[in-house]
Amino acid sequence: MRKKTDAVKRLRDVHAAATRAALISAATERFVLHGYAGTSLDDIAADVGTTKGAIYHHFKDKRALFCAVYEQLSRQLIDVVATTATMPSASVESALQAFVISASEARYVRVLFLDGPAALGNVACREIDMRHSLGLITQLIQLHAPADLVETAGLEVLARLLLSSLVEAAQIVASSPDVAAASSRVLMVLNRVVQGLLQSK
Structure with missing residues (x-):
């Protein structure tokens, strides 16, 4: 029985x-x-x-269902970037390019960067993004950042600042009427920022 x-x-x-x-x-x-x-x-x-x-x-309600969708798409976006970032020949630049290109896809634009903040609030969105993104960003910093920078600033500070830059870049692309042009501009700036961070003293 x-x-x-x-x-x-x-x-x-x-x-x-x-x-x-x-x-x-x-x-x-x-x-x-x-x-x-x-x-x-x-x-x-x-x-x-x-x-x-x-x-x-x-x-519980539509917001809770939307939150589940947001969570799944956030995880999927990072999985795409992780696939590129963990390849033997990968560089930080290739990982950034993978993020910007993938983040400009319609499903990510609408849910993660346009409706997400309005429906869930910036704090909730940031918590989800950090849960799925921070590990990969930390790994990239450990692999590519100079030891003196990591020791001075700390991994968490560097990872959180880089994540904030990526989220803002994606929101710029999402709100632009010309996604291709916006993607090109933000990618150029992100590459410059990261190159500056990766230079040893």
Whole structure:
């Protein structure tokens, strides 16, 4: 009897996880295409073929669902950058380029850099970004920054400042009517800043 109960519980958990993933996937498409304000929970439920009550079973409200989408996209963006940054021939410049190019994609622009701060607040967005980005940035600094700079400023200070610069760069690109031109300009500035940081005394 216990084995049967455990099997039913596992099946229920698998179904719940699948439903949650489907809701996040559908919500991502809606938020990217229509924005936070233009998306309703009814639309998302209809896309998944479920009810709004099912959404409330997994998420407190639309903001909580949007937060889950933001978290997933933030992690995906950093995974893309990490793939480039951890290649044997990678440089800081190539990692910066990967970030700026990827961050200019529509899904990241709309959710992470346009609607995110308004829907979740800058503090919440920064906490999520730091959770997924700080480790990679710290790793890049350890690999490429001169020892005297790391010792004097400290890894955390350097990583947080660089992360702030990257987020601001992405927001500049996101709000520009000419994404290609804005990407080129911010990448040039970021490269100059990083080159300056990486120069030993």
